[in-house]
Amino acid sequence: MSAKFEKELQHLVSNNVISEAVSKNISEYYASQKIDSPNKLFTIFGVLGSVLVGLGIVLILAHNWDGFSRTVKTIWAFIPLVIGQLFTGFVILKKKSAAWKETAAAFLFFAIGASISLVSQIYNIPGSMPSFLLTWIVLAAPLIYLLRSHTATLLHLIFATSYACNLGYFNEAIPWAYLAMLAWILPFYYNQIQKNPDANITGIYHWFICLSLIISLGSFISGSELFGFLIYILLFGLFYNLGKLPFFDTSKLRANAYLLTGSLGMVFILMVSSFHWFWEEGSMSRYGNVEIALALVLGLATIGVILYLFKRKKMNEFNLFQYAAPIFAIVYLLPISDKFIPVILINILTFALGVFAIRIGVKRARYSILNYGMLIIATLIACRFFDTEISFVIRGLLFVGIGIGFFATNYFMYKKQKQLSNE
Amino acid sequence: MNKLAITIGFLVMVAAQWYVPGSMIWEQERTLTEGTPYKFKTRPVDPNDPFRGKYIVMRYEIDSYAFKDSIPEFSREEMYVYIKEGKDGFAEVAEVSATPLQTDWDYVKVSDAYIIGKEIHFDLPFDRFYMEESKAYPAEVAVRNALRQPDSLAPVCYGLVYIKGETAVLDNVFIGDINIKEFVENQDED
Numbered sequence: 001m002s003a004k005f006e007k008e009l010q011h012l013v014s015n016n017v018i019s020e021a022v023s024k025n026i027s028e029y030y031a032s033q034k035i036d037s038p039n040k041l042f043t044i045f046g047v048l049g050s051v052l053v054g055l056g057i058v059l060i061l062a063h064n065w066d067g068f069s070r071t072v073k074t075i076w077a078f079i080p081l082v083i084g085q086l087f088t089g090f091v092i093l094k095k096k097s098a099a100w101k102e103t104a105a106a107f108l109f110f111a112i113g114a115s116i117s118l119v120s121q122i123y124n125i126p127g128s129m130p131s132f133l134l135t136w137i138v139l140a141a142p143l144i145y146l147l148r149s150h151t152a153t154l155l156h157l158i159f160a161t162s163y164a165c166n167l168g169y170f171n172e173a174i175p176w177a178y179l180a181m182l183a184w185i186l187p188f189y190y191n192q193i194q195k196n197p198d199a200n201i202t203g204i205y206h207w208f209i210c211l212s213l214i215i216s217l218g219s220f221i222s223g224s225e226l227f228g229f230l231i232y233i234l235l236f237g238l239f240y241n242l243g244k245l246p247f248f249d250t251s252k253l254r255a256n257a258y259l260l261t262g263s264l265g266m267v268f269i270l271m272v273s274s275f276h277w278f279w280e281e282g283s284m285s286r287y288g289n290v291e292i293a294l295a296l297v298l299g300l301a302t303i304g305v306i307l308y309l310f311k312r313k314k315m316n317e318f319n320l321f322q323y324a325a326p327i328f329a330i331v332y333l334l335p336i337s338d339k340f341i342p343v344i345l346i347n348i349l350t351f352a353l354g355v356f357a358i359r360i361g362v363k364r365a366r367y368s369i370l371n372y373g374m375l376i377i378a379t380l381i382a383c384r385f386f387d388t389e390i391s392f393v394i395r396g397l398l399f400v401g402i403g404i405g406f407f408a409t410n411y412f413m414y415k416k417q418k419q420l421s422n423e
Numbered sequence: 424m425n426k427l428a429i430t431i432g433f434l435v436m437v438a439a440q441w442y443v444p445g446s447m448i449w450e451q452e453r454t455l456t457e458g459t460p461y462k463f464k465t466r467p468v469d470p471n472d473p474f475r476g477k478y479i480v481m482r483y484e485i486d487s488y489a490f491k492d493s494i495p496e497f498s499r500e501e502m503y504v505y506i507k508e509g510k511d512g513f514a515e516v517a518e519v520s521a522t523p524l525q526t527d528w529d530y531v532k533v534s535d536a537y538i539i540g541k542e543i544h545f546d547l548p549f550d551r552f553y554m555e556e557s558k559a560y561p562a563e564v565a566v567r568n569a570l571r572q573p574d575s576l577a578p579v580c581y582g583l584v585y586i587k588g589e590t591a592v593l594d595n596v597f598i599g600d601i602n603i604k605e606f607v608e609n610q611d612e613d
Contacts, residue, residue, distance in 0.1 A: 062476030066555040066604055074448060081444075085437050092433055112440055117475040119444040121553040123451035124478075124593040132474070139443060142436040146429055 005030075046103035047151045054080075054110020061118045070122055077118035084108030092146065105149035109140045130167040133159055134177055141181075144188055150201050153185055154208055161212040168219020174290060175219050182212070193247065203255030206248070210239060210257040214265065220294060226278065227287040227295075229269055230332050234298035236265030237325020241305040244314065244322065266324050267376055270350040273328070274383055279339040299329060320356045324349060350380050358409065365417055370409060378402050451592050458587030459529055460594070461506055461514035463547065465582045466570070467596065467603075469563040477559035478551045479603075481582050481593070487544045488516045496521040497538060502545060503530045506586065513581065519543050529586040549584055549593040558607045562596075565610050569598055 009023045018026075057080050065073065084107050090096075091104045113136050120127060137159050143152040160181035167175040189205055196202050217235055221228045242248060243259025253259070272278060302325060309315045315322075331345045354376035361370025381398055467479035488504070498521045505528040509515040517528045536545035554562060570577050578599030585592045596603040 058474055062472075062474060062556070064476045064553055064555045066558070077444060078441075081440060085440065089433060089437075092429060113474060115440070115444050116447070119447050121475050121478075123447065124549065124552050125447065125451070126548050126551045129472070135443060139436075139440050142432055146432050146436065 043099040043102050046099050047106050050103045050106035051110070051151075054107055054114070058110055058114045058117065061114050062121070064121060073118065073122050077115050077122070080111035081108075081115040084111035088143070088147065101147040101149050102151045105143045105147045105152040106155070108143060109152060109155050112136055112139045130163055130173075130175070133163040133166065137163060137181060141184055144185060148188075150204075153188060154204070156181065156185060157208050157212050161215050164216035164219045168216070175216070178216055178219070182209075197247075198252075198255075200255075203252070203257070206255060206257035210261045214261060217294075221287075221291050226281055227291055229273060229278075230329060231291060231295050231298065233266055233269040233325045233328050234295055234302060236262045236269065237322075237328075238262070238298055238302045238305065240266065240325070241302055241309065241322055244309060244319075245305065246312070246314065263321055266321070266328075267350070267353065270324070270328065270346060270353070271379060271383055274343065274347050274350055274380060276339065276343050279342050295329075299326065302326060319360075320353055324353060347380065347384075351377060354380065362409070362413060362416075365413065365420070367410070367413060370413055371406075374402075374406050374409065378406075450590050454585045454587040454590040454592045455594060458585035458590070458592070461508065461529075461584050461586060462512060462581040462597075463514045463584055465580055465596070467552065467563055467566055467580070469559045476553055477556045478553040479559050479562055479596070481547075481550045481552060481596070483547050483550070483582070485514065485516055485547060487542050488519045489542045490519075494538060494541060494543075495519075497536075497543070499536065500534055502533050502536045502543070504533050504545065504547070505530045513579075514584075519545075531586065531591050532589060547591075549582070549591045552582070552593055552596050552603075554604070558604065561607045561610065562603050565607055566598060566603075569606075 006027070009018075009026060012018045013020055013023045061076065065076075068076070084104070088104045088108050091100045116132070116135055116139070119125070120132065137156060140152065140159075141156060143149055144156060160178055163181070164175040164178040167173050168178075189209065192199075192202050192205060213235065214232075217232065218228065221231055239258040240262030243256050243262055248256050248258055306315070306322060309322075327349055328346070331342050331349075334342065336342065354373045357373025357376060358370055359373075361367070361373055381402060385395055463481075464484040465481040466484075467481055469477065469479050471477055485504075501521075503520045503523055505517040505519070505524065505526065506514050507517040507528050518524065518526075523530075531547060531549075533545040533548060536543055538544070566580050570580065580596070580598050582596050583594045585594055598606045601609070
C-alpha cells in the first residue's frame, strides 16, 4: 500500500471519519490483495529477460563465426535449443509457477529460431523469410498448450502476423497458413475468456487478435485496390458487432478491442469513401474469387452476429454503428452510374453516425463518446473543406458552428451531470 | 490436460525441434559428401537477414537457356534445369524441361521462370552465401575490384555447388583459386 494512502487513512482516523479498527481492516485488506503482485512482477521480468537473452543469442549467432569449423558451429546451433528444452522439461515435470513457465516458453521460442537460422547459415540454405518463419512458428506452437503460456501465445500471434505480411503483401501469394496459425490459438483464447473474462491479459489478447487480423487481412487482398475497402469495412463491422456480444461487452471499454477498432475502422473508411475520387476509381477496382469469398464470409458473419444479438434480445436499443458496414456494402454494390449518389449517401451515413455517437454520449453521460461523435462530424466537415466549391464564408461559418457545438454540448453535459449528482 | 498427454506432447515437440534442423543437416551433409561438385560462374552482392545474419547474393552467369527448336511444355511453378560440366570446367545448362528426363545429368529445380522469345530465364536457388558480418560487404567490393581488371588478368569468381538428387548445396565461393573468406582477409592485410 502506498505511503500516501496510509497517510490518508491516518487523516480520516484523526478526524473521526473512520475508527482505528476500520482503518486497520482496510490496511489488512489491501495488504492481502497485494500478495501475488511480486509474483506478477517476477513473471514480467522473467519474460523480458528471456526475450532479450533469446534475441541476443539469435543476433550473436547471426554474426557468423567463420573461425569455427562446420562441426563446432553445428554443435552451437543445438546448445540454446537443448538448454531451452531441458528448462521447459524441468518446469513441466516440477509443475513450476506461471513465472517459470512464461520464462521457459520465451527462452525456448527464441532458441528454436536460433537453431534453425544457424543451420540455414552453416549450409547456405536459401529458404525465403516466410518459409523460415513458418518452420519456426510450427516448431514452437506446442509450447502454448504444454506450458499454457501467454508469452508463447502472444509471440505466436506476432510471428504469424509477420509471416502473413512477409508472404502476402506486394505479392500474389496468399498466406493461408496464417488462418491455421490463428485457429491453433482459438481454444486457448476461448478458455481464457471463459475463465478470466476481466483479467488484463484477456484484454491484451483481444487487442492482439484484433490488430493481427486488421494487419493480416491486407495480405489476402493485396492488389485488389478499392474493393479492399469494402472487405475492410465488413471486417470492422463484424468486429463492432462482436464487441456487442455479451461475451465481450461485459469487460471494460478499453479492453473491448473489437468494439473500439471496429468503430474507429469504420469511421476511417467512411471518411476516405466520402470523397468523390473514391467512387470514380472504385469502379475500376479489380478483384478475384478470394476477395469475393472474403467479402461474403465477413458480410454473412456480420449478419449472423446481428441475428444472434436479436435472438438474445440485446438489440433493444437501435445502434446505427451496428448496421454501418452492411449499409456501406449495399451502397458499394448499387448499380448506379452516377457517382454522386454514393458520395451523398456515404456523407449522410457518416454524419448520422456522428449524431448517433453524440446521442449515445448524452444518454449515458459519457464525455468520451459525446466528443467522439463531435469529432466524427468535425472531421467530415474538414474533409469537405477540400473537395467542395462552397465559398470561404460558408465554410468558415460551418467551422464556427461546429466549434460552438463542441462548447455547447460539453457544457450541456456538464450541467446534466451536476444536476444528477445534486439529486 | 493430464500428465501423460503433456509428457507425450512435450516429447513429440522436442523430437520435432530436433528433427527439423537435424534433417536439414543430414540432407546437406549427404549432398556435400556424395554429391557431384560443379563450379558456377557468379558475381556477389551484399544483403542482410534479420535472423540469419549477413550474406552475399550470387548472381550466376547461368540465368537463361535458349531452346533450339520449339518451346517445350512450361511451368511457372517448377522447371528442371539439367547441369553438365562444360569444356572449361565450369557448369553449363544441358537442357531445361518441365518434367524429369531419363538422363544421367544432375538437375536443379527452379521456380518463377519466364520465357522471352525462345529463351527461358530463371534464378538458380542456391543464391545465398552467409559470411561473417564484417566480411560480406568487403567481399562484394573486393570481387567488383578484381573483376574490373582487363579480361586476361581478371580472376574467375565461382560458387562451388554440390548436387545430389533434389538437393544442391553451395559449399564455398572462390575468386580464382582462393576462397572468398581468405581473399577478403588477404585484402585487409594488403
